[in-house]
Amino acid sequence: MPLLEGWGSYTSLSPSKLKTAGKIRVFFTLSGEHPTLPAAEVKALLEAEEVEVKEFEARRFLARMLISQDDCSRILDRASMVTGCYHELLACRAEVEEIAKEVGGVDWSTLKGKSFAVRVERKGGCCPHLRSAELERLIGKVVKTQVPEARVCLKAPEVLVKGLVVDQSFYLGLSLAEVRRGVFDERRPRRRPFFHPSALEPKLARLFVNLARAKRGDLLFDPFAGTGSILMEAALIGCSPVGLDIDLRMVEGTKANLRRYAPHAIGALRGDARHPPILKVDCVVTDPPYGRTSSTRGEDTSTLIENFLNVAADLLPHGRYMCLATPSWLDLAEAALKAGFKVVEEHEIRVHRSLTRRVTVFRRC
Numbered sequence: 001m002p003l004l005e006g007w008g009s010y011t012s013l014s015p016s017k018l019k020t021a022g023k024i025r026v027f028f029t030l031s032g033e034h035p036t037l038p039a040a041e042v043k044a045l046l047e048a049e050e051v052e053v054k055e056f057e058a059r060r061f062l063a064r065m066l067i068s069q070d071d072c073s074r075i076l077d078r079a080s081m082v083t084g085c086y087h088e089l090l091a092c093r094a095e096v097e098e099i100a101k102e103v104g105g106v107d108w109s110t111l112k113g114k115s116f117a118v119r120v121e122r123k124g125g126c127c128p129h130l131r132s133a134e135l136e137r138l139i140g141k142v143v144k145t146q147v148p149e150a151r152v153c154l155k156a157p158e159v160l161v162k163g164l165v166v167d168q169s170f171y172l173g174l175s176l177a178e179v180r181r182g183v184f185d186e187r188r189p190r191r192r193p194f195f196h197p198s199a200l201e202p203k204l205a206r207l208f209v210n211l212a213r214a215k216r217g218d219l220l221f222d223p224f225a226g227t228g229s230i231l232m233e234a235a236l237i238g239c240s241p242v243g244l245d246i247d248l249r250m251v252e253g254t255k256a257n258l259r260r261y262a263p264h265a266i267g268a269l270r271g272d273a274r275h276p277p278i279l280k281v282d283c284v285v286t287d288p289p290y291g292r293t294s295s296t297r298g299e300d301t302s303t304l305i306e307n308f309l310n311v312a313a314d315l316l317p318h319g320r321y322m323c324l325a326t327p328s329w330l331d332l333a334e335a336a337l338k339a340g341f342k343v344v345e346e347h348e349i350r351v352h353r354s355l356t357r358r359v360t361v362f363r364r365c
């Protein structure tokens with residue numbers, strides 16, 4: 001299979017520059033920091049962006065599909081758990097002989113005159129008999145034998161050849177985009193103008209926004225806004241976020257945080273989630289108080305959240321989504337069904353020994 005012409009410098013291929021028409025086979029590497037959430041995010045993003053893909057499969061560390069390059073960049077631009085995107089050259093069983101044979105079958109001629117590096121990662125502890133360094137050497141040798149004019153450059157290669165050993169399989173691709181690690185760091189709770197211990201990490205807040213299938217231009221509502229983590233991430237992907245909090249100090253804090261990171265965002269108001277001063281929204285994303293680091297104002301957590309479910313059902317149009325983070329002991333299934341929601345997916349995140357968070361995505365029926 002010939003490599004794509006003109007894709008030499010992966011370092012200059014920022015997602016927004018991937019512009020060739022037609023679908024190509026890519027694999028995304030996923031952070032794998034949770035067993036189901038990274039794959040769920042990719043699936044939700046494809047739906048949110050209304051991207052048509054073929055032959056889609058997603059697992060803890062990897063998502064593969066046939067997708068256009070433009071669509072690919074739309075997913076990468078807003079994902080929180082995708083770590084890279086690669087044009088797939090081959091997929092085979094994770095066996096040295098098979099890998100060597102398949103790599104030898106690739107037409108590497110477009111690396112002529114280019115510098116390259118091979119990096120192989122082994123994920124999820126599979127195939128301990130395969131050593132990354134050995135596979136890197138093996139692949140590099142095949143490339144050099146086929147194209148002696150290609151130069152190895154480990155520090156700043158024009159082309160990065162990426163191998164992934166996962167789930168007893170081996171995938172090899174050319175890097176199209178490496179997601180900058182730490183892109184969320186500048187918005188971490190402690191770095192914001194206003195801090196509160198109940199604040200969500202920006203990566204998690206972005207994930208919740210994505211799971212709610214929020215689209216650019218959507219009016220996104222967070223009725224328990226706190227420090228504004230969800231509103232910030234929503235604004236940064238082009239939504240119009242509006243928040244509510246019963247505590248004036250939190251409202252002022254949210255405003256300060258939004259001024260720093262998303263000054264164009266609509267903002268937050270003081271109010272009770274059960275009586276919102278708003279009639280319709282496009283999606284709801286929220287992390288209600290559990291009565292620990294954040295106060296429920298004396299209200300019982302389950303009553304507060306169950307009451308809010310009825311409000312959310314009135315606010316949301318049919319077919320749109322709500323992403324809710326609740327303590328895992330709280331069973332909302334029946335109340336949600338009664339209010340007019342269908343549970344689309346559920347994921348559990350262990351926060352610490354005595355708290356597990358359940359992230360539920362509901363669709364308004």
Ligand SMILES: C[S@@+](CC[C@H](N)C(=O)[O-])C[C@H]1O[C@@H](n2cnc3c(N)ncnc32)[C@H](O)[C@@H]1O
Nearest residue numbers: 199200224226227229245246272273287289294
């Ligand atoms: C868990 S915190 C939200 C944290 C937020 N996601 C963040 O990252 O900063 C829950 C918030 O709900 C607010 N709250 C409690 N009862 C409320 C109610 N009835 N209506 C609106 N907000 C309420 C609390 O003041 C608190 O700021």
